[in-house]
Amino acid sequence: xxxxxDTKHRILSTARELFHNRSYADVGIKEICSAARVQKxxxxxxxxxxxxxxxxVIDDMAEDWAHGFVAEAFDRNLPPVERLDYMVDAAYYWQKxxxxxxxxxxxxxxxxxxLEVSTRDEVLRAKLNAVFDKASSRFEQTLEEAVESGAIAxxxxxxxxxxxxxxxxxxxLLAKTRNDPDVVLRLGPAIKTLRIERRTPN
Amino acid sequence: xxxxxDTKHRILSTARELFHNRSYADVGIKEICSAARVQKxxxxxxxxxxxxxxxxVIDDMAEDWAHGFVAEAFDRNLPPVERLDYMVDAAYYWQKxxxxxxxxxxxxxxxxxxLEVSTRDEVLRAKLNAVFDKASSRFEQTLEEAVESGAIAxxxxxxxxxxxxxxxxxxxLLAKTRNDPDVVLRLGPAIKTLRIERRTPN
DNA sequence: AGTGTACTTGACCGGTCGGTTAAGTCAAGT
DNA sequence: ACTTGACTTAACCGACCGGTCAAGTACACT
Numbered sequence: 001x002x003x004x005x006d007t008k009h010r011i012l013s014t015a016r017e018l019f020h021n022r023s024y025a026d027v028g029i030k031e032i033c034s035a036a037r038v039q040k041x042x043x044x045x046x047x048x049x050x051x052x053x054x055x056x057v058i059d060d061m062a063e064d065w066a067h068g069f070v071a072e073a074f075d076r077n078l079p080p081v082e083r084l085d086y087m088v089d090a091a092y093y094w095q096k097x098x099x100x101x102x103x104x105x106x107x108x109x110x111x112x113x114x115l116e117v118s119t120r121d122e123v124l125r126a127k128l129n130a131v132f133d134k135a136s137s138r139f140e141q142t143l144e145e146a147v148e149s150g151a152i153a154x155x156x157x158x159x160x161x162x163x164x165x166x167x168x169x170x171x172x173l174l175a176k177t178r179n180d181p182d183v184v185l186r187l188g189p190a191i192k193t194l195r196i197e198r199r200t201p202n
Numbered sequence: 203x204x205x206x207x208d209t210k211h212r213i214l215s216t217a218r219e220l221f222h223n224r225s226y227a228d229v230g231i232k233e234i235c236s237a238a239r240v241q242k243x244x245x246x247x248x249x250x251x252x253x254x255x256x257x258x259v260i261d262d263m264a265e266d267w268a269h270g271f272v273a274e275a276f277d278r279n280l281p282p283v284e285r286l287d288y289m290v291d292a293a294y295y296w297q298k299x300x301x302x303x304x305x306x307x308x309x310x311x312x313x314x315x316x317l318e319v320s321t322r323d324e325v326l327r328a329k330l331n332a333v334f335d336k337a338s339s340r341f342e343q344t345l346e347e348a349v350e351s352g353a354i355a356x357x358x359x360x361x362x363x364x365x366x367x368x369x370x371x372x373x374x375l376l377a378k379t380r381n382d383p384d385v386v387l388r389l390g391p392a393i394k395t396l397r398i399e400r401r402t403p404n
Numbered sequence: 405a406g407t408g409t410a411c412t413t414g415a416c417c418g419g420t421c422g423g424t425t426a427a428g429t430c431a432a433g434t
Numbered sequence: 435a436c437t438t439g440a441c442t443t444a445a446c447c448g449a450c451c452g453g454t455c456a457a458g459t460a461c462a463c464t
Contacts (some may be wrong), residue, residue, distance in 0.1 A: 007411080022317055025227035028454060041455080042412055052450065104321050114379040115223055115317045119306045127380050141322070162376065163369075163389045167396075174364065177316040177331050189367045191325025194369075195395045196388075209441080230421060241443055242423080248441095252422065 008046045010036045016057045020109045021102060024054060024116050039119035054113070054124060060108045062108055062131050069094075082193060084164070086138075088188030091172060096181040107176035111169045136165045159196040167191050210248045212238045218259045222311045223304060226256060226318050256315070256326060263311055264333050271296075275342045282348035283394060286341075286366070290390035293374060298383040309378035313371045338367045361398040369393050 014036035018027040029050055034044050046052040091108075099105050106112075110131050118125035139161035148150045168191060175183035186193040216238035220229040230237035231252055235245050247272045249255045275288040295309075301307050308314075312333050341363035370393060377385035 022321055023227065025225065025318075026262070026322060028450075030450080039413055040453080043413075044453070045411060103356075106321060107317060111375060112317045115309060115314045115375060116227075118379050118381070119224055119308060120228060125379065125381065132376060132379055159388055160392070163373070163384070163392045166372035166376040166389055167365075167369045168372065169366035169375050170370065171365070173313060173317060173371050173375065174334060174368045177320050177327060177334055179320070179327065179331075183364070186361060187368055190365045190396055190398045193395055193397045194392055196392045206457075231423085232420080243425085244442055246423070 007038055007042055011038055011046060011053070012056055015053055016061055016109070019054070019057055020106045020112070021104070023096075026111060028132050029053075043141075051121065051124065054117070054200060055127060058110070058124075058127055060115065066134075069140065070135070072143060076145075079151070080142045080149065081151050083142050084181060084192050085189060087168070088184065088191060091168065092181060092184040092188060095172065095175065095184055099179070099181045105176045105179050105181055108169060108172045132165060136161045139164045142193065154198060156185070156196045156198045160194060163196055164191050164193045167194055204334060209244055211236075212256070213240055213245060213248060215375055217255055218263055219313070221256070221259060221315070222308045222356060223300075223306070226315060231255075234394055252325065253326065256319070260312070260315065260326075260333065264336070268336075272340065274342060278347075281353070282344045282351065283353055283358045285344050285402070286394050287391060289370070290386065290393060290401055293370065294386040294390065296384060297374065297377065297386055301381070301383045307378045307381050307383055310371060310374045312376060334367060337350050340362045341366045358398045362396060365396045365398055366393050369396055 002024065015032045018032060018035065029040065029043060032053075033040055047056065048154070069079050069090040070087075073090055074083050078086065095107070112130055113124070114128045114132075118128060136158075140157050143152070143155070143157040143161055147154050149159065168188070171184055171187045171191075174187070175181055213234065217229070217234045220234060220237065221404065231242065231245060234243055235253075243301045249258065271292040272289075275292055276285050280288065297307050297309070307371075312330055315326070316330045316334075320330060342359050344360040345354070345357070345363055349356050370390070373386055373393075376389070377383055
């Protein structure tokens, strides 16, 4: 049993790293297996297909996020507006660390996968969409609190939250293309300037 | 001669469409050839490798852009701020049209390629980076005019221009993941709210 | 001791990948 | 008329792809 869960976990974390640093299509099962010191047959014992592996990787990382720095960033003890800065900082330090080690910016796994697979796999697309929805709702909640506390003027919290998530992904995309994590630091804070007004209720 | 340039052009436009609608890794040379009604050998007569094809595709599309709707959007006859709206609208209608025909949102070819290949091919990454730089400088020029005319308060035009480009890419990424072009319409206009202040010159 | 099951092994499958090659077509230049 | 060289054709290459399989090993339960 324990040998099994360990093997599965090793596959999962190896795949996650490889998918993140390269891409879904570019990393083969054989490579994942040899990097995780696992045989092909064992792989297919745990995952029916490469696609199912991708699903599991997304779930795995989404869960790590939810309980990791995203949970910290959106800690309700923090003043709402500071949480946005915290998110940007977290993104920066993460990318910076990877860049220092690997020499390349991996970007956001979800964003990478989304652009790569969402035109050819409906199920994966929907899953990634759900991840984004969840992230967006964190922003939304933060904005609602900020409005309630009077820190910012009332606005369309849902749309603005989506805009902020989009901006974060866009900044990471640009930084990755420049291969320069500092872009995140320079452009990131402007996330707070984004505003989408409430639709006039006339 | 003419037969040659026609064949080359057919390869180029076919590859562009396939890369855009799917991805670089997912589309093989064989598929490109059969779709373009060209033989493999002819392909390799014009392009030394798949990667060189990608380069040519990027150049091709960048040029089309520069002389197409981007030129219109950033027409100096338009008031600066309206140009931003024009860009967003253009992005929307383009994605919308593709979505209506194919049922899927292809997103931005440059953004797609950037996330897919920039961790494994330095040269392609640099090329895509240059495309983004050029796009960003269009935004920058627009912002400078807007500041000069007093339409908006002074700001760090270069950084804000990059932020706007990042936002546009992010919005398209999110819309593609949702497979819903309307996201562009809903979030896009907020591009005008983005601001990065000048660094305090103290 | 015997059995069921979770797990591992490594050879194997058909198919496709990017890329090569050799033989030819054809039109322009001389 | 003959040569040149751009272009096309289709068979072919080794490598690798995702995925399968039969044969085992190791361990829990009876």
